[in-house]
Amino acid sequence: MTRLIALDTETTGLSPNRGDRIVEIGCVELIHMRKGATRQWFINPERPIPAEATRIHGITDEKVANEPIFRKIAEDFLAFIGSDQLVIYNAGFDLGFLNAELARIKRPLLDGSRVIDALMLARKRFPGAKADLDSVCKRLKIDNAHRKLHGALLDAELLAEVYVALNGGAQFAMDLTGGVEEVVVKVATTEQAVTVDVVRPVRVWPIAREEEQAHAAFLEFMQKEHGACLWTN
Incomplete structure (x- = not known):
């Protein structure tokens, strides 16, 4: 079974190195390129959420005041993603935050080699065009009219659709026997070539x-x- 996890986070700011923390994680399972289970965790970041961050994702201090801290949801989160490939849009950002949280509780970091950066795929598909998620959704005719604010689960669901569409939909090619694809993943400042198993469902x-x-x-x-x-x- 080929299983991918489309993943997104919302945070208190732009830099885990300056103490910003995760306030929401959203995950969407893709099994043979079809949507499976979804998971969402709201997290108490143990610090105030700046107003400029709330304007982006709508999450306030009050909303997460009684939510668990990252340490409390870490096992559940790690169990859900397992060892499967992660599909992330602008992977360096989310991976940086996730690894900062994992380092804080002394857990092994997520390896960049398991990440597919869908932003890189979008830029390759539409060179020179705007590559934010909304623009790519519009170009691929994916309905994102309900995206008034950012949201980790909402964005992960859109990302899952974008990733499938960037790969030609449920059927990638006339060859239905499967194969591998190589994509370049940019994590922080490092570019890595990643080979991804592709299972093409027989129709x-x-x-x-x-x-x-x-x-x-x-x-x-x-x-x-x-x-x-x-x-x-």
């Missing part, structure tokens, strides 16, 4: 019994009329 197109009978009758007619029929050999 079955059922036909009605009447159509099957009509097809068989036509082949029989061709055989009698011309003495041979390629499709019956």
Whole structure:
């Protein structure tokens, strides 16, 4: 089973190195490129949320005052993502925050080699164009009209749709047997080539019994009329 996790975070600011913390994590499971389970964690950041951050995601001190701190949700979060590949938009940002939180509780950091940066994929698909999530959604005809504010789960759900669309939808190519793709992931200042297993679901197109009978009758007619029929050999 090929399982990916589309992931997004909301934070108190832009820099974990200056003490900013995570206030929300959203995850959407993709199994064979189809949406599976979703998870959302609101987190008490143990520090005030600046007004400028609230204007972006709508999360206030009051909203997360009674939510668990990161340490309390870490096991649940890590169990959900497992060892599967993570799909993140602008991966350096989210990965930096997640690893800062994990380092704070002395847990192993998330390896950048397991991350697919969908921003890099979008820039490759639409070179020179605006590459923020809203612009890419519009270009791929993904409905994001409900995105009035940022939200980790909301953005992870849009990201999952974007990632599937960037890879051609549920069916990547005429070859349905699977394969690997290599993408370049930029984490912080390091670019890494990552090989990703791609499983292309076999699509079955059922036909009605009447159509099957009509097809068989036509082949029989061709055989009698011309003495041979390629499709019956």
